[in-house]
Amino acid sequence: MSLPARGVFGERILALADEIARHSEAGDNLTCTYLTPAHHAAASLLLHWMRQAGLKAEIDATANVVGRLPSVMPGAKTLIIGSHYDTVRNAGKYDGRLGILTGLVVLEHLIRVGAELPFNVELIAFSEEEGVRFATPFIGSHAIVGKFDTAILERTDRAGLHLFEVMMEAGLDLKKIPSLARDPASLLGYLEVHIEQGPVLLREDLPVGIVSAIAGARRQVLTVTGQTGHAGTVPMLGRHDAAAAAAEIVLFVEQRCSRGDTLVGTVGQLNVPQGAINTIPGRCELSLDIRAGDNATRDSAIDDITAECAAIAARRGVTIESREVMNSAAAPCAPRLQLVFADAVKRAGYRAHTLLSGAGHDAMVFNGVCDIGMLFVRCGNGGISHSPLETVAASDADAGARVLLDALMHVG
Ligand SMILES: [Zn+2]
Structure with missing residues (x-):
């Protein structure tokens, strides 16, 4: 032609x-x-x-x-x-x-x-x-x-x-x-x-x-609940800092999602509701967006992140709840x-x-x-x-x- x-x-x-x-x-x-x-x-x-x-x-x-x-x-x-x-x-x-x-x-x-x-x-x-x-x-x-x-x-x-x-x-x-x-x-x-x-x-x-x-995407909203306290009077040992726990989650997501050809993971929202400069965060909310070229790769990353959250929660004495807001194949x-x-x-x-x-x-x-x-x-x-x-x-x-x-x- x-x-x-x-x-x-x-x-x-x-x-x-x-x-x-x-x-x-x-x-x-x-x-x-x-x-x-x-x-x-x-x-x-x-x-x-x-x-x-x-x-x-x-x-x-x-x-x-x-x-x-x-x-x-x-x-x-x-x-x-x-x-x-x-x-x-x-x-x-x-x-x-x-x-x-x-x-x-x-x-x-x-x-x-x-x-x-x-x-x-x-x-x-x-x-x-x-x-x-x-x-x-x-x-x-x-x-x-x-x-x-x-x-x-x-x-x-x-x-x-x-x-x-x-x-x-x-x-x-x-x-x-x-x-x-x-x-x-x-x-x-x-x-x-x-x-x-x-x-x-x-x-x-x-x-x-x-x-x-x-890519199929799964999105979750995670809520970390710890214990608020005075930034000056509560000793470092024995704190239940929700934001510090969230920080560990963010780093784990980055590290876990770097293993896999098509896998990507992002924490795009990270909030300390009513946070103050002189208060230990008692609550932290974060979002999770995980995508991959196939559902199995993505789901296995989500499983590992969920398991890591449980370990972080146990170690830090906080609770971590997750709510799935999107799951597209x-x-x-x-x-x-x-x-x-x-x-x-x-x-x-x-x-x-x-x-x-x-x-x-x-x-x-x-x-x-x-x-x-x-x-x-x-x-x-x-x-x-x-x-x-x-x-x-x-x-x-x-x-x-x-x-x-x-x-x-x-x-x-
Ligand atoms: Zn377009």
């Missing part, structure tokens, strides 16, 4: 990302949360671009923008290419949008050259992934896999508006949501191109990488789709490097529904994302598009 000149895909992706980023609900930064005027404008623009590219496109009942390229083969299965167009507050221009726009330029090219694929393609720009406005993520992709939970319709945003009101106000037909669910038997797979949002590909000096799995990428991407990466002239996704993506919603495959594109600027400082080089976006195009020619 004829390919556009090197760089053409990449320049266009970045230009489109700039254009769609003009629609923001904040004056001085990019913020595009679910069903705000900026979000509507972004959806309209995507719809326009998809139709211009030659796709049959529409906005569905959860505001996903869906473009279809039907196969010439009767009864063909459907490959979904997706990512999200909502953003966090004060966002970068490429998180989510890069994947949509990469799919767009590639399908536009296939249509232009008259390529015939043995499967249907659906390019889905998911309306909601970040969970910013209603504190519930994956609204768009959940509808596509039939996991839209109607209980979330009662949720309210910061202004007190209910999700169902906002959706109805936007002209979305809530009764149609169940019918958005795709039949898993009809799906060939799900592919997502996404900015890496980390520094691994920068360090590897590679424009793209193949994702092995999306790791989503492995299908070996066959990893191979399709790896072969395409090699044919493009790069080393095929495989890496774990520490962040969640729409792709994880398709885990258990159909095969998933993800391609990461190098994130510039040290790997900063969820920030206006997020960057992607045009040449890297170009490599991502070329690899996706090649993968489409070999995935069927």
